[in-house]
Amino acid sequence: MQKNLKRRETMHRLCSKGLEVFHEKGYYHTSLDDILKELDLSKGAFYHHFKSKEDFFVHIVQNLIVQKVYALLVEPLNTQKNPLPVILESLENALEPSQGNAMAYGFMLNDFLTEFNKRNTEISTYLKDILKVWEVNLVSVLKRGKVDGHIARHVDCEGVATYIIASYLGMRSLLIDTTNNQLKYQYMQQLKHYFSSIAERNVAA
Amino acid sequence: MQKNLKRRETMHRLCSKGLEVFHEKGYYHTSLDDILKELDLSKGAFYHHFKSKEDFFVHIVQNLIVQKVYALLVEPLNTQKNPLPVILESLENALEPSQGNAMAYGFMLNDFLTEFNKRNTEISTYLKDILKVWEVNLVSVLKRGKVDGHIARHVDCEGVATYIIASYLGMRSLLIDTTNNQLKYQYMQQLKHYFSSIAERNVAA
DNA sequence: CCTTAAACCGACCCATGGGTCGGTACGTGT
DNA sequence: ACACGTACCGACCCATGGGTCGGTTTAAGG
Numbered sequence: 001m002q003k004n005l006k007r008r009e010t011m012h013r014l015c016s017k018g019l020e021v022f023h024e025k026g027y028y029h030t031s032l033d034d035i036l037k038e039l040d041l042s043k044g045a046f047y048h049h050f051k052s053k054e055d056f057f058v059h060i061v062q063n064l065i066v067q068k069v070y071a072l073l074v075e076p077l078n079t080q081k082n083p084l085p086v087i088l089e090s091l092e093n094a095l096e097p098s099q100g101n102a103m104a105y106g107f108m109l110n111d112f113l114t115e116f117n118k119r120n121t122e123i124s125t126y127l128k129d130i131l132k133v134w135e136v137n138l139v140s141v142l143k144r145g146k147v148d149g150h151i152a153r154h155v156d157c158e159g160v161a162t163y164i165i166a167s168y169l170g171m172r173s174l175l176i177d178t179t180n181n182q183l184k185y186q187y188m189q190q191l192k193h194y195f196s197s198i199a200e201r202n203v204a205a
Numbered sequence: 206m207q208k209n210l211k212r213r214e215t216m217h218r219l220c221s222k223g224l225e226v227f228h229e230k231g232y233y234h235t236s237l238d239d240i241l242k243e244l245d246l247s248k249g250a251f252y253h254h255f256k257s258k259e260d261f262f263v264h265i266v267q268n269l270i271v272q273k274v275y276a277l278l279v280e281p282l283n284t285q286k287n288p289l290p291v292i293l294e295s296l297e298n299a300l301e302p303s304q305g306n307a308m309a310y311g312f313m314l315n316d317f318l319t320e321f322n323k324r325n326t327e328i329s330t331y332l333k334d335i336l337k338v339w340e341v342n343l344v345s346v347l348k349r350g351k352v353d354g355h356i357a358r359h360v361d362c363e364g365v366a367t368y369i370i371a372s373y374l375g376m377r378s379l380l381i382d383t384t385n386n387q388l389k390y391q392y393m394q395q396l397k398h399y400f401s402s403i404a405e406r407n408v409a410a
Numbered sequence: 411c412c413t414t415a416a417a418c419c420g421a422c423c424c425a426t427g428g429g430t431c432g433g434t435a436c437g438t439g440t
Numbered sequence: 441a442c443a444c445g446t447a448c449c450g451a452c453c454c455a456t457g458g459g460t461c462g463g464t465t466t467a468a469g470g
Contacts, residue, residue, distance in 0.1 A: 002467060006417070028233060029324060031457050042419045043459080049417090053458065110378060114319045117381045119234060131379075156395075162379070162388060163372065163395035170375030173315060174336075174367070176322045183367060190361075190368035190399075197402035207437060211447070236427050247449045248429080254447090258428065 011049050013039055015060050023108045026115055027057060054120065061126045069109065069130050074137050083145035084195045087138070088188065091168055095175065095184050110169045135161050155198045167191065216254050218244055220265050228313045232262060232320055259325065266331045274314065274335050279342050288350035289400045293393065296373060300380065300389050315374045340366050360403045372396065
């Protein structure tokens with residue numbers, strides 16, 4: 001069973017490095033050789049494991065990117081506490097440029113979303129599906145917040161979720177290439193103002 | 206002076222169609238021939254007027270894109286009225302997919318910003334400068350709103366401007382390829398909530 | 411061992427697309 | 441009318457990069 005292990009390991013090395021370079025330089029601006037060179041692998045190796053560059057990226061999306069979004073933005077919502085601070089915390093956490101040693105490249109959905117839009121509908125769809133999952137989870141946690149008396153009853157939960165996602169995506173756009181903590185701080189601050197406007201007044205946020 | 210007119214006309218046709226196609230398919234996914242074919246012009250014509258594809262796009266940015274952003278998002282701020290409704294109106298207007306007959310493609314900064322980020326620092330800088338102008342104008346109009354008693358004194362105007370821009374950019378990301386009026390409506394609605402949280406309470410917004 | 415098939419190599423193919431260059435057509439000043 | 445320069449043409453050059461394919465190495469099974 002050594003062969004099977006080798007296969008998995010090589011594929012994982014490819015996907016991992018692939019995501020890293022794709023995120024850094026963009027999908028269409030990264031040649032396979034860029035990735036292969038860094039891993040000391042050949043074209044032959046690559047095409048033995050993947051049908052095409054596109055197929056390769058689909059693997060990356062469905063394995064790595066989905067996981068990252070889940071870990072950063074969906075899992076943290078899974079608590080019984082007041083949703084608003086929980087959401088704030090998850091967003092702040094996800095905006096962190098890199099925790100630990102390796103590049104955690106917080107969030108890359110926005111870059112890929114615009115890069116593939118209208119260029120590759122299949123990949124676009126996969127990426128949008130990920131956003132959708134986040135949105136659905138946001139909505140459900142917001143609705144629960146309403147029931148629990150943390151969020152005002154008049155609030156449109158779908159609208160709030162959309163707005164959170166939009167501001168977050170845009171923030172990622174502004175943060176690109178500048179590790180500007182000032183921007184991040186401003187964003188979090190205003191988000192708190194916004195949240196206070198949808199919180200139930202008589203309960204401590 | 207016929208020659209000079211011809212020159213201006215051809216350059217303008219190139220830039221105009223160039224922006225259209227670049228915005229539709231992306232800069233790097235558009236070949237010069239894509240544009241030239243639609244205008245019945247040749248490579249020779251193109252390189253007679255522009256140094257390179259990059260030089261061409263710089264022209265487009267500095268002439269057409271700057272103007273569009275000014276017209277849609279900066280000029281409307283130039284009034285003495287309460288800033289918050291004015292800003293809302295300008296954003297709503299700018300999100301309109303296409304007013305009139307030709308494609309007005311509302312706003313394309315976000316797409317180009319992410320496309321050129323880390324790929325072409327010169328163009329990136331030009332694009333960011335445009336955003337900066339918008340930001341500066343937002344800040345100044347917000348500060349005036351404070352003086353005029355429309356906006357609460359504790360508000361961080363820079364933060365608000367950043368937040369508005371972020372949410373707007375992100376909204377454009379979400380709206381791409383879907384002419385989803387629902388999304389736009391949700392966004393405007395939540396923006397109003399947010400604005401109410403930074404408005405001076407004792408004055409009608 | 412010795413066969414078989416997976417893992418991998420790297421030279422090659424070829425379409426794409428930015429950029430070049432020698433030429434042509436025509437308006438313009440003299 | 442003649443010369444000149446501007447606008448434009450389109451065949452060509454060449455680097456890039458996705459994908460192919462015949463071959464070599466290596467692990468697994470009998």
